[in-house]
Amino acid sequence: MGDHETHPDQTAIEVANLVTHYGRTRILNNIDMHVNTGEIMVIMGGSGSGKSTLLRYMLGLHQATSGSIKLLGHDITKISAQEMDELRKNMGVSFQGGALFNSMTVGENVCLPLREHTQLDENTIQIMSRMKLSVVNLGGFEELMPAQLSGGMIKRAALARAIVMDPKLLFFDEPSAGLDPVAAAELDDLILRIRKALNTTIVVVTHDLDSTFRIADRITVLDKGNILMIGTVDEVRNADNERIQSLLNREARHVEIDADEYIKELTGQKS
Amino acid sequence: MLRTFTEKLGQTTLRGIEELGYSIALLFESAYWLIFGFRRRQAVKLPSVFSQMMHIGIQALPIVSILAFAIGMMLAIQGIATLKTFGAESQVVLGIALSVTREFSPLIIGILVAGRSGSALAARIGTMQMAQEIDALRVIGISPVRYLVTPAMIAMLIMLPALTFFADLIALLGGGVYSSLELGMSLQAYADRTIEVLKVDDITQGLYKSLVFAVIITLVSFVNGFSVTAGAEGVGRATTRSVVLSITYIIIADMIFTFVLTH
Numbered sequence: 270m271g272d273h274e275t276h277p278d279q280t281a282i283e284v285a286n287l288v289t290h291y292g293r294t295r296i297l298n299n300i301d302m303h304v305n306t307g308e309i310m311v312i313m314g315g316s317g318s319g320k321s322t323l324l325r326y327m328l329g330l331h332q333a334t335s336g337s338i339k340l341l342g343h344d345i346t347k348i349s350a351q352e353m354d355e356l357r358k359n360m361g362v363s364f365q366g367g368a369l370f371n372s373m374t375v376g377e378n379v380c381l382p383l384r385e386h387t388q389l390d391e392n393t394i395q396i397m398s399r400m401k402l403s404v405v406n407l408g409g410f411e412e413l414m415p416a417q418l419s420g421g422m423i424k425r426a427a428l429a430r431a432i433v434m435d436p437k438l439l440f441f442d443e444p445s446a447g448l449d450p451v452a453a454a455e456l457d458d459l460i461l462r463i464r465k466a467l468n469t470t471i472v473v474v475t476h477d478l479d480s481t482f483r484i485a486d487r488i489t490v491l492d493k494g495n496i497l498m499i500g501t502v503d504e505v506r507n508a509d510n511e512r513i514q515s516l517l518n519r520e521a522r523h524v525e526i527d528a529d530e531y532i533k534e535l536t537g538q539k540s
Numbered sequence: 541m542l543r544t545f546t547e548k549l550g551q552t553t554l555r556g557i558e559e560l561g562y563s564i565a566l567l568f569e570s571a572y573w574l575i576f577g578f579r580r581r582q583a584v585k586l587p588s589v590f591s592q593m594m595h596i597g598i599q600a601l602p603i604v605s606i607l608a609f610a611i612g613m614m615l616a617i618q619g620i621a622t623l624k625t626f627g628a629e630s631q632v633v634l635g636i637a638l639s640v641t642r643e644f645s646p647l648i649i650g651i652l653v654a655g656r657s658g659s660a661l662a663a664r665i666g667t668m669q670m671a672q673e674i675d676a677l678r679v680i681g682i683s684p685v686r687y688l689v690t691p692a693m694i695a696m697l698i699m700l701p702a703l704t705f706f707a708d709l710i711a712l713l714g715g716g717v718y719s720s721l722e723l724g725m726s727l728q729a730y731a732d733r734t735i736e737v738l739k740v741d742d743i744t745q746g747l748y749k750s751l752v753f754a755v756i757i758t759l760v761s762f763v764n765g766f767s768v769t770a771g772a773e774g775v776g777r778a779t780t781r782s783v784v785l786s787i788t789y790i791i792i793a794d795m796i797f798t799f800v801l802t803h
Contacts, residue, residue: 354681364675
């Protein structure tokens with residue numbers, strides 16, 4: 270991490286005043302953050318903190334209520350569908366459950382972005398997909414179906430698909446979820462190796478502390494849709510904010526209850 | 541009590557309108573990809589159309605044959621039994637020919653395909669939605685409509701009329717076999733008489749209906765599949781809902797269609 274060069278002057282991702290709603294519920298509150306080129310930014314928080322939601326908005330899967338999200342200089346809340354498609358060629362995403370297409374082999378999954386977005390001939394496509402599969406240590410597994418793979422292998426295959434177009438931005442949703450500690454550590458190593466090789470800007474959403482401290486350059490801590498703090502690993506570790514400390518020490522959240530609110534909730538009155 | 545009822549009614553109506561709007565949008569978007577996909581370098585892939593045609597059409601041939609033959613025979617049995625009271629058994633040929641081509645073939649094929657392929661589509665899309673495969677398509681920059689909806693829509697629009705025409709022939713054969721046994725008329729005579737009474741309009745009327753049913757089945761299945769949110773149970777519910785709704789809409793559309801065409 271320390272030896273890697275990030276570019277604080279070059280911003281790859283910039284989120285400004287982002288407000289989002291799910292139905293009538295406000296999920297994210299005035300989110301302001303940026304990610305530098307070549308940086309690994311980990312977004313962490315407890316469940317329900319809004320971290321996965323923030324990721325989905327960065328991916329352009331939903332329309333924000335207000336605010337802007339700039340990826341590589343393009344504000345995705347304003348650009349056309351066509352421009353978004355172009356931009357997506359520079360983005361790779363590894364979803365929580367892998368999200369491999371179950372009806373295709375591992376190899377076909379990895380080939381798909383190339384088949385859809387490039388005019389490369391079949392031979393080149395095959396070679397490139399095999400290369401990416403061997404990067405994630407899955408060389409020789411092209412012909413298997415996703416259902417035949419273990420959880421860790423699925424995540425690695427999904428990673429191969431995410432990096433097959435050599436994206437400038439790479440997103441991970443809970444990379445270590447459902448993996449044993451060894452497989453999770455292997456995946457962390459892979460993330461670091463890919464960043465080193467391609468100088469990719471990487472955003473990781475996770476609640477896994479070990480993984481966070483292994484890979485992060487900077488950390489954004491979210492709580493109830495608000496940013497608690499953004500800082501380096503050491504800054505977050507030494508923060509005296511009570512909520513951050515309870516998150517780091519895995520303490521159970523104690524819920525603050527307002528007596529009047531609670532009565533209203535019980536009696537079903539809307540506040 | 542009254543409040544919950546009106547609230548429920550309101551919510552159901554709202555959901556209905558929402559789904560109708562979504563269906564229409566889906567219809568236009570899938571047409572858009574068919575026509576302009578090529579220009580945006582996202583052409584609709586022929587192999588996926590063919591694979592859908594196999595699932596929807598070719599693999600349904602055995603069951604379609606059995607159903608159509610049985611329906612043809614059933615119509616002949618009923619027809620002869622009823623017409624006997626007037627001593628007009630020989631008119632059964634006309635009855636079978638018209639009811640099969642105008643009504644029974646398109647309706648039975650519509651219901652069969654809704655149950656067989658509509659449910660499969662809804663379940664497949666629902667499962668993909670749950671596994672975030674739809675999100676994965678979108679972030680790769682592949683429109684789920686272009687990749688999933690348009691091929692299925694084209695396949696339905698080709699295979700439903702094809703199956704309906706096939707069912708016409710088999711049902712007429714079924715009716716012919718029973719009539720010839722019961723009335724002692726030769727199959728050749730039955731066929732000649734059928735060709736004599738049938739007009740091209742009768743057949744095309746059934747085929748037009750099947751085109752409408754194809755659109756209904758595709759849209760209802762995808763709208764329900766895409767809206768799956770909660771787990772395996774959600775997929776099951778979406779599948780059931782899509783079959784029930786498809787069949788309901790098909791029968792209502794059939795009634796309206798028949799009313800308009802006979803007036």
